Amino acid sequence: MFVEDLKSQLIDDPRFDILTLLEKREQERYGLHSKHMNEMMVRVLQTIGYDVGFRAGRGQYLWDHSGSRYLDLLSGWGVFALGRNHPTVREALSSVLGADLPNLVQMDVSVLSSLLAERLLEFVPFLDKVFFTNSGAETVEAAIKFARRTTGRPNIIYCDHAFHGLTYGALALNGDPVFREGFEPLLPGCVRIPFNDLAALEQALSGRDAAAFIVEPIQGKGVNIPDDLYLRGAQALCRKYGALFVADEIQTGLGRTGRFLAIEHWGVEPDMVLIAKALSGGHVPVGAVLTRKHIFEKVFNRMDRAVVHGSTFAKNDLAMAAGLATLEVIQSEDLVRKSAQNGARLLRAFEAMADRYELVHAVRGKGLMIGIEFGAPRSLKLKAAWSLLETFNAGLFCQLITIPLFKDHKILAQVAGHGSHTVKLLPALILNDADCDWIERSFDAVIADSHRVPGAVWSLGTTLADHAMKARVSR
Structure with missing residues (x-):
């Protein structure tokens, strides 16, 4: 069907308007990918609620199909150090x-x-x-x-x-x-x-x-x-x-x-x-x-x-x-110095969070390559909840941080590796003070929520653990 549409577009408009074709098929984004490419990736996005359909990117920001703006802390695994679409x-x-x-x-x-x-x-x-x-x-x-x-x-x-x-x-x-x-x-x-x-x-x-x-x-x-x-x-x-x-x-x-x-x-x-x-x-x-x-x-x-x-x-x-x-x-644009400066600010903020929150075990990084490591808590309620989640899937707790960051605070972040307890920040080097405020405010709110048991974060954990168990049974 895609090939037929492509041929039709070429016949109807010899200039081949790629943006028109893109707009025409946008609603099929996830269906097309599942059918012709990596269905498992689509299932992952849908499971964790990341299937928002990003439509635009400029600088350190992304916009989804509804017009909501996100701060991208993945930067394409470091590709977009200058941000997207630098003039x-x-x-x-x-x-x-x-x-x-x-x-x-x-x-x-x-x-x-x-x-x-x-x-x-x-x-x-x-x-x-x-x-x-x-x-x-x-x-x-x-x-x-x-x-x-x-x-x-x-x-x-x-x-x-x-x-x-x-x-x-x-x-x-x-x-x-x-x-x-x-x-x-x-x-x-x-x-x-x-x-x-x-x-x-x-x-x-x-x-x-x-x-x-x-x-x-x-x-x-x-x-x-x-x-x-x-x-x-x-x-x-x-x-x-x-x-x-x-x-x-x-x-x-x-x-x-x-x-x-x-x-x-x-x-x-x-x-x-x-x-x-x-x-x-x-x-x-x-x-x-x-x-x-x-x-x-x-x-x-x-x-x-x-x-x-x-x-x-x-x-x-x-x-x-x-x-x-x-x-x-x-x-x-003096981006090396800005990376060092903003990185130092964010590291100080995360180190302060590590002092306040028992689930934050360590903060590591240089410049704008930062890892926040989470680990087993001391208090009994949190320890029981943590242990239950880890039994299902090592490293699953970090999704209790990244998913609320995404859904509630419009921050795109992810774990630092398979089975990892570290959330990694790898943002564009063009971050400004308002972005740093956004990051600090959002992480603080989500980490604070993760210390409330029972609570919304741990309800999410139950859902993720259920998915992990089904996947294990399926394998």
């Missing part, structure tokens, strides 16, 4: 589209890609070369290949709870079994160690068969922050045993943590830095491996190996223009 990025893309540029000639080199590489290396001056990709996972895949080619070694070391992507090589470096189940065997030679454990890292490196150690400076799944000496120690150990030190900054980079790169908090200089997500400006997917010259030259070491690794759409003009515009906005 500078849109203007750059429109300019490229209107210029009839010779895009993706392949048997040529692109000026735009060279300019973006030059600009990135101005922000990361200890590295020398850039390799562009289409996504974060593809960036990780490139890093695996570069590390093995450079060192001649097979193994890649990664950490528990890590998330580096879902393609096969990246999935082999994923520390959460829920993503791996049913897809094994994965890439051989991938060695998992505990995060924040230098002794375990040294043991894994000591055999001198590791090509690289790849690590998120702050782990996205849980917002886990390393000890002050961990990353410096990891870099020193990699140098000692001849492995490459790779920082996955796909989520933490480009101002997210109050520095351009999160590694700047600890003064380390990895052999490779991986970025993606925010570099797109929220419009055109793009990723990049920033690396040392000797690594690049090991991979592309002869003319007959000039195309030994690549990607058809990498370096496309729209992605490169989006990246250049994004870096311009980050600098011109």
